[in-house]
Amino acid sequence: MKNPNDLFYIQRVKAGDIRAFSMIVSNYQKMVFTIVLKIVENREDAEDITQEIFVKVFKSLERFKEESEFSTWLYRIAYNTTISELRKRKLSFVPMDDNSVPVNEAVTDEEELEPADIKLHYLDVALKKLPPDEIFLVSLYYFKEQSIEAISEISNLSVANVKVKLYRIRKKLALEINRLLQDEDK
Amino acid sequence: MKTNKNLSEDKLQELFNKIPVEEPTPDFMENLLLRIEKEALREKKRQQWITAGQIAASLSGILILPALAVYLCTIFLPGFSFSFPKIHLHFDPKLVAIGFSILMLLILDTLFRMHAANRSKRD
Numbered sequence: 001m002k003n004p005n006d007l008f009y010i011q012r013v014k015a016g017d018i019r020a021f022s023m024i025v026s027n028y029q030k031m032v033f034t035i036v037l038k039i040v041e042n043r044e045d046a047e048d049i050t051q052e053i054f055v056k057v058f059k060s061l062e063r064f065k066e067e068s069e070f071s072t073w074l075y076r077i078a079y080n081t082t083i084s085e086l087r088k089r090k091l092s093f094v095p096m097d098d099n100s101v102p103v104n105e106a107v108t109d110e111e112e113l114e115p116a117d118i119k120l121h122y123l124d125v126a127l128k129k130l131p132p133d134e135i136f137l138v139s140l141y142y143f144k145e146q147s148i149e150a151i152s153e154i155s156n157l158s159v160a161n162v163k164v165k166l167y168r169i170r171k172k173l174a175l176e177i178n179r180l181l182q183d184e185d186k
Numbered sequence: 187m188k189t190n191k192n193l194s195e196d197k198l199q200e201l202f203n204k205i206p207v208e209e210p211t212p213d214f215m216e217n218l219l220l221r222i223e224k225e226a227l228r229e230k231k232r233q234q235w236i237t238a239g240q241i242a243a244s245l246s247g248i249l250i251l252p253a254l255a256v257y258l259c260t261i262f263l264p265g266f267s268f269s270f271p272k273i274h275l276h277f278d279p280k281l282v283a284i285g286f287s288i289l290m291l292l293i294l295d296t297l298f299r300m301h302a303a304n305r306s307k308r309d
Contacts, residue, residue, distance in 0.1 A: 018226055022219055034208045047210050049252050051218050123201050142202035170198060
Protein backbone atom coordinates (compact mmCIF):
# COMPACT_ATOMS: atom_id res chain seq x y z
CA MET A 1 0.00 0.00 0.00
CA LYS A 2 1.38 3.38 -0.99
CA ASN A 3 2.10 5.82 1.81
CA PRO A 4 0.56 9.18 0.81
CA ASN A 5 3.01 10.99 3.08
CA ASP A 6 5.94 9.59 1.11
CA LEU A 7 4.48 10.83 -2.15
CA PHE A 8 3.79 14.26 -0.70
CA TYR A 9 7.38 14.70 0.44
CA ILE A 10 8.80 13.20 -2.75
CA GLN A 11 6.92 15.78 -4.77
CA ARG A 12 8.22 18.53 -2.48
CA VAL A 13 11.80 17.32 -2.94
CA LYS A 14 11.38 17.15 -6.71
CA ALA A 15 10.10 20.72 -6.60
CA GLY A 16 13.38 21.78 -4.95
CA ASP A 17 12.59 21.61 -1.22
CA ILE A 18 15.62 19.68 0.00
CA ARG A 19 14.61 19.89 3.64
CA ALA A 20 11.50 17.86 2.80
CA PHE A 21 13.88 14.96 2.19
CA SER A 22 14.54 14.85 5.93
CA MET A 23 10.93 13.73 6.46
CA ILE A 24 11.48 10.80 4.11
CA VAL A 25 14.72 9.93 5.88
CA SER A 26 13.02 10.09 9.30
CA ASN A 27 10.44 7.51 8.18
CA TYR A 28 13.01 4.97 7.07
CA GLN A 29 16.39 5.67 8.70
CA LYS A 30 15.90 3.46 11.78
CA MET A 31 14.81 0.40 9.84
CA VAL A 32 17.51 0.78 7.19
CA PHE A 33 20.16 1.41 9.83
CA THR A 34 19.08 -1.59 11.92
CA ILE A 35 19.22 -3.94 8.94
CA VAL A 36 22.63 -2.63 7.82
CA LEU A 37 23.90 -2.95 11.39
CA LYS A 38 23.03 -6.63 11.32
CA ILE A 39 25.39 -6.99 8.35
CA VAL A 40 28.44 -4.90 9.24
CA GLU A 41 30.67 -5.08 12.27
CA ASN A 42 30.27 -1.64 13.79
CA ARG A 43 28.00 1.36 14.06
CA GLU A 44 30.35 3.75 12.21
CA ASP A 45 30.37 1.58 9.10
CA ALA A 46 26.61 1.07 9.38
CA GLU A 47 26.08 4.85 9.55
CA ASP A 48 28.38 5.45 6.57
CA ILE A 49 26.52 2.89 4.48
CA THR A 50 23.12 4.18 5.61
CA GLN A 51 24.15 7.69 4.63
CA GLU A 52 25.35 6.44 1.25
CA ILE A 53 21.96 4.74 0.75
CA PHE A 54 19.99 7.90 1.38
CA VAL A 55 22.30 10.00 -0.82
CA LYS A 56 21.66 7.54 -3.66
CA VAL A 57 17.92 7.68 -2.94
CA PHE A 58 18.07 11.48 -3.20
CA LYS A 59 20.07 11.43 -6.45
CA SER A 60 17.70 8.86 -7.99
CA LEU A 61 14.46 10.48 -6.84
CA GLU A 62 13.85 12.05 -10.27
CA ARG A 63 13.66 8.54 -11.73
CA PHE A 64 11.16 7.25 -9.15
CA LYS A 65 7.81 6.51 -10.75
CA GLU A 66 5.11 7.55 -8.37
CA GLU A 67 2.85 4.65 -9.37
CA SER A 68 5.31 2.27 -7.64
CA GLU A 69 5.66 1.56 -3.95
CA PHE A 70 8.30 3.91 -2.55
CA SER A 71 9.42 1.64 0.30
CA THR A 72 10.11 -1.23 -2.13
CA TRP A 73 12.08 1.14 -4.37
CA LEU A 74 14.04 2.49 -1.39
CA TYR A 75 14.88 -0.96 -0.03
CA ARG A 76 16.05 -2.00 -3.48
CA ILE A 77 18.55 0.85 -3.45
CA ALA A 78 19.48 -0.06 0.14
CA TYR A 79 20.05 -3.70 -0.82
CA ASN A 80 22.21 -2.92 -3.87
CA THR A 81 24.15 -0.16 -2.11
CA THR A 82 24.91 -2.31 0.94
CA ILE A 83 26.26 -5.15 -1.18
CA SER A 84 28.35 -2.85 -3.39
CA GLU A 85 29.68 -0.81 -0.43
CA LEU A 86 30.73 -3.99 1.33
CA ARG A 87 32.60 -5.09 -1.79
CA LYS A 88 34.17 -1.67 -2.22
CA ARG A 89 35.28 -1.34 1.38
CA LYS A 90 36.04 -5.05 1.71
CA LEU A 91 33.99 -5.06 4.88
CA SER A 92 32.46 -8.48 4.26
CA PHE A 93 33.20 -10.72 7.17
CA VAL A 94 34.66 -14.19 6.98
CA PRO A 95 32.16 -16.73 8.31
CA MET A 96 33.45 -18.44 11.37
CA ASP A 97 34.52 -22.07 11.36
CA ASP A 98 31.38 -24.19 11.74
CA ASN A 99 33.11 -26.48 14.21
CA SER A 100 34.20 -23.87 16.65
CA VAL A 101 32.28 -21.55 18.87
CA PRO A 102 34.21 -18.39 19.67
CA VAL A 103 34.39 -17.54 23.34
CA ASN A 104 32.22 -14.45 23.08
CA GLU A 105 29.40 -16.37 21.42
CA ALA A 106 28.48 -18.77 24.16
CA VAL A 107 26.63 -17.35 27.07
CA THR A 108 28.53 -18.82 30.00
CA ASP A 109 26.90 -16.98 32.86
CA GLU A 110 23.25 -17.97 33.07
CA GLU A 111 22.49 -14.94 35.16
CA GLU A 112 23.69 -12.54 32.48
CA LEU A 113 20.75 -13.03 30.13
CA GLU A 114 17.18 -14.22 30.40
CA PRO A 115 16.39 -17.33 28.33
CA ALA A 116 14.56 -15.26 25.73
CA ASP A 117 17.52 -12.90 25.52
CA ILE A 118 19.88 -15.82 25.11
CA LYS A 119 18.01 -16.89 22.00
CA LEU A 120 18.06 -13.31 20.74
CA HIS A 121 21.80 -13.16 21.32
CA TYR A 122 22.27 -16.43 19.45
CA LEU A 123 20.06 -15.16 16.64
CA ASP A 124 22.47 -12.27 16.29
CA VAL A 125 25.42 -14.65 16.25
CA ALA A 126 23.74 -16.92 13.71
CA LEU A 127 22.83 -13.97 11.48
CA LYS A 128 26.44 -12.81 11.35
CA LYS A 129 27.41 -16.18 9.87
CA LEU A 130 25.21 -15.61 6.85
CA PRO A 131 26.42 -13.81 3.71
CA PRO A 132 25.34 -10.14 3.59
CA ASP A 133 22.68 -10.58 0.93
CA GLU A 134 21.01 -13.38 2.94
CA ILE A 135 21.03 -11.28 6.12
CA PHE A 136 19.36 -8.50 4.17
CA LEU A 137 16.70 -10.79 2.68
CA VAL A 138 15.81 -12.53 5.92
CA SER A 139 15.71 -9.18 7.75
CA LEU A 140 13.34 -7.78 5.15
CA TYR A 141 11.08 -10.82 5.54
CA TYR A 142 10.98 -11.21 9.31
CA PHE A 143 12.02 -7.85 10.63
CA LYS A 144 10.44 -5.53 8.11
CA GLU A 145 7.71 -8.08 7.23
CA GLN A 146 7.95 -7.43 3.54
CA SER A 147 6.01 -9.76 1.26
CA ILE A 148 7.76 -12.31 -0.94
CA GLU A 149 6.73 -10.31 -4.00
CA ALA A 150 8.25 -7.12 -2.56
CA ILE A 151 11.46 -8.95 -1.67
CA SER A 152 11.58 -10.36 -5.19
CA GLU A 153 11.39 -6.81 -6.57
CA ILE A 154 13.97 -5.53 -4.10
CA SER A 155 16.53 -8.24 -4.73
CA ASN A 156 15.79 -8.77 -8.43
CA LEU A 157 15.31 -12.49 -7.77
CA SER A 158 12.30 -14.44 -8.95
CA VAL A 159 9.54 -15.16 -6.42
CA ALA A 160 10.40 -18.86 -6.53
CA ASN A 161 14.05 -18.09 -5.92
CA VAL A 162 13.21 -15.88 -2.94
CA LYS A 163 11.05 -18.61 -1.41
CA VAL A 164 13.83 -21.18 -1.78
CA LYS A 165 16.43 -18.79 -0.36
CA LEU A 166 14.27 -17.89 2.63
CA TYR A 167 13.51 -21.53 3.31
CA ARG A 168 17.22 -22.37 3.31
CA ILE A 169 18.11 -19.35 5.44
CA ARG A 170 15.43 -20.25 8.00
CA LYS A 171 16.80 -23.77 8.23
CA LYS A 172 20.37 -22.50 8.64
CA LEU A 173 19.37 -20.06 11.37
CA ALA A 174 17.31 -22.60 13.29
CA LEU A 175 20.09 -25.19 13.08
CA GLU A 176 22.73 -22.72 14.19
CA ILE A 177 20.71 -21.36 17.10
CA ASN A 178 19.86 -24.87 18.30
CA ARG A 179 23.51 -25.87 18.05
CA LEU A 180 24.53 -22.90 20.15
CA LEU A 181 21.84 -23.65 22.69
CA GLN A 182 22.97 -27.27 22.95
CA ASP A 183 26.64 -26.26 23.24
CA GLU A 184 25.71 -24.01 26.11
CA ASP A 185 24.44 -26.95 28.06
CA LYS A 186 27.63 -28.94 27.64
CA MET B 187 20.68 -24.13 33.44
CA LYS B 188 19.01 -26.04 30.67
CA THR B 189 17.23 -23.72 28.31
CA ASN B 190 14.38 -24.69 26.07
CA LYS B 191 15.88 -26.34 23.02
CA ASN B 192 15.03 -26.85 19.43
CA LEU B 193 13.95 -23.49 18.23
CA SER B 194 11.38 -24.16 15.56
CA GLU B 195 11.41 -22.18 12.35
CA ASP B 196 8.10 -20.55 13.09
CA LYS B 197 9.54 -19.21 16.33
CA LEU B 198 12.01 -17.22 14.28
CA GLN B 199 9.38 -14.59 13.61
CA GLU B 200 8.88 -14.16 17.35
CA LEU B 201 12.59 -13.71 17.84
CA PHE B 202 12.88 -11.18 15.05
CA ASN B 203 10.02 -9.24 16.60
CA LYS B 204 12.16 -8.81 19.68
CA ILE B 205 15.14 -7.34 17.83
CA PRO B 206 15.48 -3.77 19.06
CA VAL B 207 15.29 -1.10 16.40
CA GLU B 208 18.57 0.82 16.38
CA GLU B 209 19.03 4.51 15.76
CA PRO B 210 21.95 6.30 14.17
CA THR B 211 23.72 9.01 16.17
CA PRO B 212 21.85 12.32 16.63
CA ASP B 213 24.04 14.20 14.12
CA PHE B 214 23.40 11.62 11.37
CA MET B 215 20.49 13.59 9.92
CA GLU B 216 22.32 16.91 9.93
CA ASN B 217 25.41 15.41 8.26
CA LEU B 218 23.22 13.74 5.68
CA LEU B 219 21.36 16.95 4.86
CA LEU B 220 24.65 18.84 4.49
CA ARG B 221 25.83 16.23 2.05
CA ILE B 222 22.53 16.33 0.17
CA GLU B 223 22.78 20.10 -0.13
CA LYS B 224 26.29 19.81 -1.59
CA GLU B 225 25.00 17.21 -4.06
CA ALA B 226 22.11 19.50 -5.02
CA LEU B 227 24.53 22.38 -5.60
CA ARG B 228 26.78 20.21 -7.75
CA GLU B 229 23.79 19.08 -9.75
CA LYS B 230 22.70 22.72 -10.25
CA LYS B 231 26.18 23.69 -11.53
CA ARG B 232 26.21 20.63 -13.75
CA GLN B 233 22.88 21.65 -15.26
CA GLN B 234 24.21 25.17 -15.82
CA TRP B 235 27.19 23.80 -17.74
CA ILE B 236 24.91 21.62 -19.80
CA THR B 237 22.73 24.61 -20.66
CA ALA B 238 25.80 26.70 -21.49
CA GLY B 239 27.07 23.88 -23.67
CA GLN B 240 23.79 23.65 -25.52
CA ILE B 241 23.80 27.42 -26.14
CA ALA B 242 27.41 27.28 -27.28
CA ALA B 243 26.66 24.43 -29.67
CA SER B 244 23.70 26.37 -31.11
CA LEU B 245 25.79 29.54 -31.48
CA SER B 246 28.56 27.72 -33.24
CA GLY B 247 26.08 26.44 -35.76
CA ILE B 248 24.32 29.76 -36.26
CA LEU B 249 27.22 32.21 -36.24
CA ILE B 250 30.60 30.66 -36.47
CA LEU B 251 30.33 28.17 -39.30
CA PRO B 252 28.95 30.66 -41.86
CA ALA B 253 31.50 33.23 -40.70
CA LEU B 254 34.28 30.65 -41.06
CA ALA B 255 32.99 29.89 -44.54
CA VAL B 256 33.27 33.58 -45.47
CA TYR B 257 36.82 33.68 -44.15
CA LEU B 258 37.84 30.62 -46.13
CA CYS B 259 36.36 32.23 -49.21
CA THR B 260 38.63 35.27 -48.84
CA ILE B 261 41.63 32.93 -48.91
CA PHE B 262 40.68 30.47 -51.59
CA LEU B 263 38.53 32.56 -53.90
CA PRO B 264 40.42 35.34 -55.71
CA GLY B 265 38.64 38.67 -55.65
CA PHE B 266 36.60 37.75 -52.62
CA SER B 267 37.02 40.27 -49.87
CA PHE B 268 35.72 40.41 -46.38
CA SER B 269 34.32 43.87 -46.64
CA PHE B 270 31.07 45.73 -47.04
CA PRO B 271 31.86 48.93 -48.99
CA LYS B 272 28.32 50.31 -48.88
CA ILE B 273 28.42 50.47 -45.11
CA HIS B 274 32.21 51.12 -45.08
CA LEU B 275 32.99 47.93 -43.25
CA HIS B 276 36.30 46.18 -43.92
CA PHE B 277 37.88 43.35 -41.96
CA ASP B 278 41.46 42.22 -41.98
CA PRO B 279 41.23 38.44 -42.67
CA LYS B 280 44.03 37.75 -40.17
CA LEU B 281 42.14 39.50 -37.40
CA VAL B 282 38.98 37.64 -38.41
CA ALA B 283 40.89 34.38 -38.20
CA ILE B 284 42.21 35.19 -34.71
CA GLY B 285 38.76 36.23 -33.54
CA PHE B 286 37.19 33.02 -34.84
CA SER B 287 39.92 30.94 -33.24
CA ILE B 288 39.36 32.50 -29.83
CA LEU B 289 35.60 32.05 -30.15
CA MET B 290 36.03 28.44 -31.23
CA LEU B 291 38.34 27.77 -28.26
CA LEU B 292 35.76 29.23 -25.87
CA ILE B 293 33.03 27.12 -27.42
CA LEU B 294 35.16 23.99 -27.31
CA ASP B 295 35.93 24.66 -23.65
CA THR B 296 32.22 25.00 -22.89
CA LEU B 297 31.40 21.82 -24.81
CA PHE B 298 34.17 19.99 -22.96
CA ARG B 299 32.79 21.10 -19.60
CA MET B 300 29.29 20.05 -20.63
CA HIS B 301 30.64 16.63 -21.60
CA ALA B 302 32.43 16.35 -18.22
CA ALA B 303 29.22 17.34 -16.41
CA ASN B 304 27.27 14.67 -18.31
CA ARG B 305 29.89 12.07 -17.46
CA SER B 306 29.80 12.93 -13.77
CA LYS B 307 26.03 12.38 -13.80
CA ARG B 308 26.51 8.92 -15.37
CA ASP B 309 29.18 8.12 -12.78
